[in-house]
Amino acid sequence: MDSANYKIFVINLDSRKDRLARITDNLNRLGVEFDRFQAVFMERDRNSPRILNAPLKFNSAKNRLFDFNPISPGALGCYYSHMLVWKKILDEKLDFAVILEDDADLGENFPDAVNLLGRLKNWDYIKIPPSHLALKVSKSAPVPLRHASSASPAAEFRLCAWRKVPFLTTVECVSFQGAKKLLSVGEFYRPIDFDLQFYWRFGVKIFGLLGENIVSVAQSKSDISTTADPGAKSNVFVKLYMKPYMYLANLAYRALWRNSLREIEIA
Template sequence: MSSKIFLINLARSKDRLACCRAEFNKAGLPFERIEAIDGVDLTQAQVNEYYQWHRSDYYKELSKGELACYLSHRVAWQKIIDENLDFAVIFEDDIGVSSQTPDAIHAISGIKQEWDYIKLAEFPVKRDIAHEYSLKLNDIQFNLVTYQKVPNRTCAQVVSRSGAKKLLEHSKSISRPIDIDLQYWWEKDLKLFGLKPYPIRVNIGQKSTIDQAGSRKKSKRSAIRQVTSKISFLKRNQKALKARLKALNGS
């Protein structure tokens, strides 16, 4: 199977790139850098092409950094399609590799369960697991898990070609931060899992710089929209998860 490792990194974050390069080289993992879209450089016309606050059902106006982060991941998804890859491992630059990282990445192609998106890290680790498969990949025991609620953050994940197609199609218009949007996986018919124990560690002292442009505290907010969207999410997530578990259990 054809695959690549992509690292999303801002041009101004040279120190982050150096740290990641050292870690990947030590682990023997070749990677391709994708220059992240910088929210600082987004024009209002570029923002309007993908995002209109008044059309969004999300309770908070997106910052330029949040929009740029989403658009940067779209670049990676498009490369999967353009290069006809079976899948790509996509990292942001706030991660570190573990001793299990190379084996986990090399063994992804051996997963028999149909999948679109697999999360390789979570911080903090707190999401409850609704379902899990036990897998032995390269003599290492992993679990392919289905979450009760998909964790936040997009620092480390694997995206298949089918997943990239779905994500690109459903992000022509953006209404939520990318990690929140992934929690609405049923809107995209996205087969989303996690691989545990996670083979990637999150550098706690660092946070990805990709989505930091723009002040979140100054963003427009709607308290009413926040309440209604939360209630709607809980109902829809429960219904979709019930159907997903039924399919996974073969009943």
């Protein structure tokens, strides 16, 4: 790894020791060091200093206006957890962090992907999507490896610009400048993966890193979906105006930043 100052964080609920044991074994086999980050559990933490002093505040009124569904406690805890890791990037003055959710299943090429991040300059946010996702990519470019540390020396990676930013935050890579932008907006009112599809709200440019055997998702029941209200109904009126807005705004910002992939420098 080059001299980049970075950390890998695993977000994990205290109640999910099974997940922590699985991902610890996974990362140990890959020779990857990490810090566990105690995930926010809303039933316990709602009035704690972690939430009361969080850099972004939840706006329940805007949640009703700008989200398809009422946000669940699990989705709230997920957003706060990622947000507080973004804050650690600033507090610890890291060049970047790789943030893993504890259901990530890391493949043999994950260490090389992390090494590659240390060679990149001028980026905000890079999403490494799980292999099963259907991706909407507008353009991509191959990134050469200096050396391969994995069992697959012929690993190939591509940086991509998204036609539509994919859901899930299984592996998110956030730079120091990206964390500053993400934490500058003051509030949130949607689940994190949905909110990041409105990337222009933060002023961040979200790219992707694609490749074989980097990450997939372990098969287990979502902690977020289990806290959702089964009786909650989608807001049909929000969908009527939000979907056209998302489409047109995404189209406009893609055109505005159409050459942004070229801004990333590779050492």
